[in-house]
Amino acid sequence: MAETAASPTPAKTPVDKDLAVRTSPAEVLRDAFAAGSLAGTVEISELPFLTMVGIRAAAGSDAAQRIAAVTGGLPAGSGAVAGSGDTSVLWLGPAEFLVVAPTEAHESLGGGLIQALRDALGGDSGQVVDLSANRTTFELTGPQARSVLEKGCSLDLHPRVFKPGTAYSTEIGNIPALLWKTGEESFRVFPRASFAEFLGRWLLDGMREYASPEVP
Amino acid sequence: MLLIPCPNCGPRDETEFHYGGQAHVPYPENPNELSDTEWSRYLFYRSNTKGTFAERWVHSTGCRQWFNMLRDTVSYDIQAIYPMGAPRPDRAGTTGAESGTASLAADSTTTGTAAPDISGTSISSATTAAPEGATK
Numbered sequence: 530m531a532e533t534a535a536s537p538t539p540a541k542t543p544v545d546k547d548l549a550v551r552t553s554p555a556e557v558l559r560d561a562f563a564a565g566s567l568a569g570t571v572e573i574s575e576l577p578f579l580t581m582v583g584i585r586a587a588a589g590s591d592a593a594q595r596i597a598a599v600t601g602g603l604p605a606g607s608g609a610v611a612g613s614g615d616t617s618v619l620w621l622g623p624a625e626f627l628v629v630a631p632t633e634a635h636e637s638l639g640g641g642l643i644q645a646l647r648d649a650l651g652g653d654s655g656q657v658v659d660l661s662a663n664r665t666t667f668e669l670t671g672p673q674a675r676s677v678l679e680k681g682c683s684l685d686l687h688p689r690v691f692k693p694g695t696a697y698s699t700e701i702g703n704i705p706a707l708l709w710k711t712g713e714e715s716f717r718v719f720p721r722a723s724f725a726e727f728l729g730r731w732l733l734d735g736m737r738e739y740a741s742p743e744v745p
Numbered sequence: 746m747l748l749i750p751c752p753n754c755g756p757r758d759e760t761e762f763h764y765g766g767q768a769h770v771p772y773p774e775n776p777n778e779l780s781d782t783e784w785s786r787y788l789f790y791r792s793n794t795k796g797t798f799a800e801r802w803v804h805s806t807g808c809r810q811w812f813n814m815l816r817d818t819v820s821y822d823i824q825a826i827y828p829m830g831a832p833r834p835d836r837a838g839t840t841g842a843e844s845g846t847a848s849l850a851a852d853s854t855t856t857g858t859a860a861p862d863i864s865g866t867s868i869s870s871a872t873t874a875a876p877e878g879a880t881k
Contacts, residue, residue: 607754622808683758705806
C-alpha cells in the first residue's frame with residue numbers, strides 16, 4: 530500500500546492505469562533481477578504482459594491461411610518463427626502456434642489483434658485463445674547469456690546450430706519453457722506464470738558466477 | 746538418458762517425453778460383451794518383452810504429439826520411430842524374444858476387430874520363445 534502511494538508517476542492514460550494495477554508473475558524478482566544483472570556480461574529482465582495468443586489450426590487449411598494473413602505467416606516446422614512487424618508466431622506443434630505481440634495489442638488495452646484472429650478462424654475447427662496471462666517473458670542478454678542457459682537446457686545452443694530467429698519448446702532448469710533466440714546474444718524465455726519465480730531464481734543463480742573475477 | 750528422435754522436433758532428451766506404454770493394444774470392439782477377465786486383460790495386462798518392444802511416447806514439453814517407437818528393452822537401442830496409426834515396422838533379424846501382444850494390429854488408437862489378443866500375456870504361450878533367464 531505504501532508503495533502505491535509513493536508511486537512517482539501516477540497513472541494517467543487508461544493503458545497506464547490498467548497496467549498499474551496488475552502484478553506480473555515475476556514482479557517479486559524485479560529488484561533481484563536488477564541486482565543480479567551485469568552490464569556487458571549477462572543481464573536479465575522481465576518483459577511483463579506481452580500479448581500471447583494460442584492458435585490451433587491444421588496446416589494448409591483455409592483457416593490457417595486466413596490466420597497467416599493476419600499474423601504475417603505461420604511457421605512451417607520446429608524452431609521456425611514467422612510473423613511481421615512486432616507480431617511473431619512461434620511454432621509449438623504441427624498444428625499449434627503461439628502469437629507473441631506487444632502489450633498494447635491486447636484487447637483490454639484497445640488492441641484488435643485477438644479479435645482479428647478470432648474473425649480469421651471464423652466457424653472453422655481450431656482455436657484462438659488469449660494466453661497472455663499463461664506465460665511471462667524473461668529477456669536474457671549479453672555475451673554470457675548462452676552459458677547461463679546451457680546450465681539448464683540440453684539443446685545445442687551453439688550459434689552454429691541455434692540461429693537468431695528460432696524458438697524451441699523445451700526444458701530449462703527442469704521445467705517446460707519456450708526459448709526464443711531473438712539476436713546473437715539475446716534470448717527470450719517464456720515460462721508459465723507459476724514457474725516464473727522458480728526459473729527467475731534459477732537463472733539468477735546461474736548468473737552469479739559471472740559477478741566474480743574469473744578463477745584462473 | 747535416452748536421446749529420443751522426435752519425428753517433429755528432432756533428437757531431444759528423454760526427460761522431455763512421457764511414456765505411453767505398449768503400442769498396438771486395440772480397444773475392444775464390443776467392450777460390453779467381454780467378461781470381467783477379458784476386460785481386465787485388456788486394461789491391465791501388458792507384455793514384458795525382453796528385446797524389441799513397440800511402445801508409445803509423447804513429446805510432452807515439445808510438440809505434444811504422440812508417436813510409436815521400437816526400442817530394445819535390453820540395449821535401449823531405438824530401432825524405429827513411426828507415426829500413431831501406422832503398423833509396426835517389420836524388423837528382419839530381430840530376436841524371437843518378442844511374443845507379447847504387440848501385434849501387427851493396424852492402429853492402437855482405433856477400435857480393434859475382436860477381443861484383445863491376450864495370448865501373449867498368459868504364461869503358457871511363453872514356453873517356446875521365453876528369453877534366456879526368464880522365470881519358469
